[in-house]
Ligand SMILES: Cc1cc2nc3c(=O)[nH]c(=O)nc-3n(C[C@H](O)[C@H](O)[C@H](O)COP(=O)(O)OP(=O)(O)OC[C@H]3O[C@@H](n4cnc5c(N)ncnc54)[C@H](O)[C@@H]3O)c2cc1C
Ligand SMILES: Cc1cc2nc3c(=O)[nH]c(=O)nc-3n(C[C@H](O)[C@H](O)[C@H](O)COP(=O)(O)OP(=O)(O)OC[C@H]3O[C@@H](n4cnc5c(N)ncnc54)[C@H](O)[C@@H]3O)c2cc1C
C-alpha cells in the first residue's frame with residue numbers, strides 16, 4: 001500500500017504580470033474547495049531546506065481544483081517560485097489558512113491596494129461587490145508597469161483611481177491623497193479596506209483616523225508555520241498580542257501597532273539580504 | 287575535571303564484566319557494581335555541533351548496569367512507568383545477553399523505546415522508586431532503566447532494523463488520526479495492527495510532532511523518529527502531511543465528506559505561552575517554539591543550506607525551567623551565542639526539566655539564575671531587545687502542586703544585558719480544532735475533555751496526549767493513545783457486529 005500521500009501541487013499555468021510579478025495557477029483541489037476570500041496558503045519549494053512562505057489565495061476554481069497565487073519575486077524563495085515552470089511542483093502547500101474576510105453589506109467601501117497588495121485585495125473586493133457594496137478602488141504603484149489587475153479591479157468597482165509615484169500612469173500621487181479627498185466629500189465611506197506594504201497601510205489608517213470609519217487591513221507579518229504554534233507572526237492589536245495567522249490576517253487597522261510590526265518585519269533583513277546576495281552570485285557563476 | 291572517554295569506560299566495564307561473568311551474584315555484590323556513566327561527547331566539542339550528546343552504553347556497560355538490578359519481587363519501578371514496562375524481565379534479558387528478547391518484552395507495552403529511553407523523565411518515573419536508589423539513599427544512583435531501554439532499542443535498530451509488526455486482515459473500517467506526535471503514532475500503530483485503515487493528517491510537512499519540530503537533534507536524532515514513521519508506513523498507515531484539520535477540512539467533514547468511521551485527535555499543546563509583560567513583542571523576543579522550529583524542522587542551524595533564517599543570538603535570556611527551556615538554551619549555545627542565561631523563578635530542585643539535561647546544559651556553559659523572574663524586557667529606539675529587568679524571588683508556602691510558591695521581593699530589580707529573549711514557559715493546547723468544532727467540550731485551559739476511555743463529547747471522536755493532558759510527556763501521550771486506540775477498536779468491532 002502506498003503510504004505517504006503527497007499532494008501534487010502542480011503548476012498549471014504561469015504568467016508574468018509585471019516586472020517581478022507573477023501569477024500562477026496551482027493544482028490544489030482540497031484548498032480550492034474550502035478556501036474563502038481573505039485566506040492564504042503557506043508553501044515550501046524544497047522539503048528539506050526550503051523556507052515556508054505565506055501567499056494569499058488570489059482566486060480559486062473548485063471545479064478544476066486549482067488556486068491562483070499572485071506574487072512578487074522579492075527574495076530567494078519568491079524568486080525560486082518564479083523560476084518554476086508549468087508542470088513544475090511545489091513540494092509543500094498548506095491551506096487555506098487564516099480567518100476568512102467578514103463579507104457583508106457595509107454600503108460604500110473604499111478599497112486601497114498598494115503594489116502587490118492589489119492581488120490579495122481582489123478576491124475581497126469581488127466578494128464585497130457580490131454582497132451589493134458600492135466600491136471605489138484606488139490602486140497605487142511605483143510606476144506604470146507595476147500596476148497589476150487593473151481590468152479585474154475595474155470590473156468589480158464603480159470607480160477606479162490609479163496612482164503612480166512617478167506619474168507615468170494615472171495620477172501622480174500616493175494612495176493616501178485620493179483617499180483623503182474621498183473622505184472629504186459629503187458622504188463618508190462605511191468601510192475602508194487597505195492592503196499593501198505595512199507602511200502604506202499605516203498611512204491609510206492615519207489618513208482616515210479622525211473619521212471614525214473602520215479600516216480593514218490585511219497584515220503581512222513574517223510567518224513560520226501559519227497554524228498558531230510559533231508566535232512569530234504576532235502583532236499588538238489594541239494593546240493585546242494577536243497571532244496574524246490564526247486571529248487574522250485582517251484586523252481593524254486603527255487598533256494595530258504598525259511601528260512595532262514594521263520593526264518586526266525587519267528582524268531578518270541582514271540575513272535575507274546576505275542570502276539573496278549569495279544567490280545572485282551563484283546565478284552569475286552559472 | 288577530566289572526563290572519562292568512551293574508550294576508557296568500555297575498557298573498565300569489560301574488565302569488571304569479565305571478573306563477574308558466570309558467577310552467581312549476591313545482593314551485596316550487585317549493589318557494589320558501580321553505576322555506569324553514559325559516554326557523551328566532550329562538552330567543548332559538542333557546543334558547536336548538533337550531533338547527539340550522549341552516545342549510549344556499550345554492550346559491556348549495558349550488561350554491567352543490568353547486573354545492578356536486584357530483580358525485586360515487588361518491582362516498584364514498574365509502578366513508576368506510565369505504561370508499565372516489565373522492567374525486571376527486560377533487564378534480566380540484557381544481563382543474560384538475550385537482547386532480542388529484551389526488546390520484545392519492552393515492545394509489549396511501549397512501541398517507542400528508542401525515544402522513551404532518551405526523553406522520559408526517568409528520575410520522576412521508573413527510576414524514582416527503584417530499590418537500588420533507595421539503598422544508596424540517592425535516587426540518581428538507581429538502575430539506569432532508561433539508558434538500558436535505549437541500549438536494546440539501538441541494538442535492535444543497528445543489527446536487524448526494526449521489524450514490521452503483523453497486520454490483521456482488513457476490516458474495511460477507516461480511522462482519521464489528527465497529528466503525528468507520540469499519541470497519534472501509538473493510535474495509528476495499534477489500530478492498523480487490528481486491520482483498520484488508518485490515515486494520519488498532519489499540519490506540518492514532516493510527521494513526528496514535537497519530536498521533530500521541538501526536541502533538538504542533539505537530544506533525539508531525527509533518524510530515530512523517521513524510522514518509527516517508516517514502520518507505520520510499512521504497516522500500511524497512510525500519512526497526509528500539509529493537512530490542517532479545522533482549515534483544510536473541518537472535523538465533521540472528515541465524517542460527512544470523507545466517510546471516516548472514527549477520528550482521533552492528537553493535536554498536542556502547540557500554542558506558545560507568553561508572559562504578558564512589557565516589551566514582549568520587541569525584535570529579538572521569540573517563543574521557544576519558533577526558535578526551535580526554525581532550528582530543527584527548518585534546519586536553520588545548517589546555515590550553508592537552509593533558506594529559513596534564524597536570529598543570530600549573542601547574549602541570551604531564556605525564561606523557564608522545563609525541557610523546552612533547556613532545549614532553547616542549548617540550541618542558542620550551538621548557534622554560537624556568547625552567553626546564555628536561564629532565568630527560573632524557583633530553585634534547581636524544582637526545575638521540571640530532565641536532570642540529565644540540566645547537567646548537560648551546565649557543562650555546556652549555560653548560566654542559571656534561580657529565584658529570578660523577568661519583569662519587563664527593555665528595548666532601544668529600534669525596538670530591539672537590549673536587556674531584561676528581573677525581580678528576585680524567595681520561596682514561600684507550598685502551593686497546590688506541593689512546590690513552594692515563589693514570592694517576589696519588592697525593590698529587588700536587576701538588569702541582565704541581552705539581545706535575545708527566548709520565552710519557554712510552556713505551551714497551551716492548540717485552539718484551532720476546538721474553535722472550528724463547537725460541539726467539542728473543553729476545560730477552561732482549552733484542553734479537550736474525555737472520559738476514561740479517551741472519548742470526547744462528540745460521537746466517534748476520541749482524543750489523547752497533550753491536547754487532553756496539557757503539556758505533558760511523550761510516554762504519557764503514548765499511554766493515552768493506547769487507551770483511546772483500544773476504545774476505538776471496540777467501537778469499530780461493535781459496528782461490524784451490529785451490521786452482521
Ligand atoms: C498572510 C500573508 C499573505 C501574503 N500574500 C502575499 C501575496 O499574495 N503576494 C505576495 O507577493 N506576497 C505576499 N505576502 C508576502 C510574502 O510572504 C513575502 O514576500 C515572502 O515571504 C518573501 O519571501 P522571500 O524569501 O522571497 O523574500 P525574503 O528574502 O524573505 O525577503 C525579501 C524582502 O522582503 C521582506 N519580507 C519578508 N517577508 C515579508 C513579508 N511577510 N511581508 C513583507 N515583506 C516581507 C524582507 O524584509 C526583505 O526585505 C504575504 C504575506 C503574508 C503574511
Ligand atoms: C521543546 C520540547 C521538549 C520536550 N522534551 C520532552 C522530554 O524530554 N521528554 C518528554 O517526555 N517530553 C518532552 N516534551 C513534551 C512532549 O514532546 C509532548 O508531551 C508530546 O510530544 C505530546 O505528544 P502528542 O502526541 O500529544 O502531540 P505532539 O507531539 O505535540 O504533536 C501534535 C502534532 O499535531 C499536529 N497538529 C496540531 N494541530 C493540528 C491540526 N489541526 N491538524 C493537523 N495536525 C495538527 C502538530 O503539527 C503536531 O505535529 C517536550 C516538548 C517540547 C515542546
Ligand code: SF4
Pocket residue numbers: 366367368369370371373396402403406408411412413431432435761
Ligand atoms: S517507558 Fe519511560 S518510564 Fe517507562 S520504563 Fe521506559 S524509560 Fe522508564
Ligand code: SF4
Pocket residue numbers: 354355356357358361362363364373374415416417418429431
Ligand atoms: S526497582 Fe530497581 S532494582 Fe528493583 S526490579 Fe526495578 S529496576 Fe530492578
Ligand code: FES
Pocket residue numbers: 222223224225226227228229230231232233234243244245246
Ligand atoms: S506563523 Fe507561527 S504562529 Fe503564526
